[in-house]
Amino acid sequence: MFTGIITEIGEITAIAPSGDGWRLTVRAAGAAADAFHGESIAVSGVCLTVVDSTPETFDADVMKQTLDVSALASASVGATVNIEKAMPVGARLGGHIVQGHVDGIGRIVEVRPGDQWSVLRVALPVDLAPLVVDKGSISIDGTSLTVSAVSDAGATDHWLEVSLIPETLAATTLGSRVVGDAVNLETDIVARHVERLLAFRSAPEGGSR
Numbered sequence: 001m002f003t004g005i006i007t008e009i010g011e012i013t014a015i016a017p018s019g020d021g022w023r024l025t026v027r028a029a030g031a032a033a034d035a036f037h038g039e040s041i042a043v044s045g046v047c048l049t050v051v052d053s054t055p056e057t058f059d060a061d062v063m064k065q066t067l068d069v070s071a072l073a074s075a076s077v078g079a080t081v082n083i084e085k086a087m088p089v090g091a092r093l094g095g096h097i098v099q100g101h102v103d104g105i106g107r108i109v110e111v112r113p114g115d116q117w118s119v120l121r122v123a124l125p126v127d128l129a130p131l132v133v134d135k136g137s138i139s140i141d142g143t144s145l146t147v148s149a150v151s152d153a154g155a156t157d158h159w160l161e162v163s164l165i166p167e168t169l170a171a172t173t174l175g176s177r178v179v180g181d182a183v184n185l186e187t188d189i190v191a192r193h194v195e196r197l198l199a200f201r202s203a204p205e206g207g208s209r
Contacts, residue, residue: 002042002084004095004137004144004174007031009045009085012075013057019066024048024072029042029056040100044081044173045142045184046070046101048052070102071141080173082142095144096137102184103192104128106140108177109159119148119163120174122183131187131195136171139186140163143172 010028017023024043028033031041035053041060042048048060067073077082087093110121124132124139129151132138136147138160145168150162169175177183 001087001099002047002100002142002200003087003091003093004084004098004139004142006082006143008083009171009173010081012077012081014134015075015077018061019069021031022062023051023059025057025059025061026081026083027057031083031085031111032056034059036085040086041081042084042086042098042100042142044072045098045100045139045186046072046102066102071105071106071184073079074182080176082172086143096139096140097189097190098144098186099144099185100142103131103187104185106160106183106185108179108183111177112181114176116166118175119161120164121161122179122185124151124158124185126158126159128185129153131191132160133191137188139172139184141183142186143168143174 008028010026010029013027014025014197015022027162032053033055035050035058040047049062050058052059102178106122106123107121112119132147134147134150138147145162147160148163150169151159164174
């Protein structure tokens with residue numbers, strides 16, 4: 001489990017085919033310094049398992065299903081990524097509950113820079129739109145953010161906006177995002193549970209589960 005508080009920006013240094021997926025090498029000295037085999041590290045919001053490490057890098061396998069549903073599929077050597085190690089038991093929950101299980105891919109459609117902050121508008125897949133609410137929590141590339149605006153329920157094109165403070169712009173990869181970039185989205189776990197419960201409530205009695 002993660003909190004969406006990014007601890008460092010890493011760099012992808014190698015991508016090697018591994019079955020129908022990849023083996024990814026990431027340079028992130030802070031995370032790699034005490035990384036151990038089998039631990040979880042979120043890479044731009046994707047929970048990956050460490051399979052090898054050096055004092056400055058760690059390796060992780062990325063299976064095909066992860067590539068199919070996340071923006072990691074478009075990553076290349078030299079790309080920067082947000083890094084967060086799993087939250088230790090008893091730690092403060094500075095952001096919100098982030099599982100590292102990407103729900104879908106969004107795309108930056110507008111960047112509005114300001115004097116002190118920047119506003120990103122992100123196009124939403126239609127199936128995720130009901131799970132995103134104004135002032136609710138969203139994880140974008142693993143970063144815990146508060147939604148500052150959303151499209152109307154009846155809109156043809158669905159989107160959300162987040163307002164990024166200087167610290168977020170400097171400490172995460174979101175500060176360098178431009179229109180057209182793909183980003184990983186993870187919606188709030190509570191919203192997903194509510195949607196599932198409502199689906200069962202509206203299902204015909206005796207329906208399959």
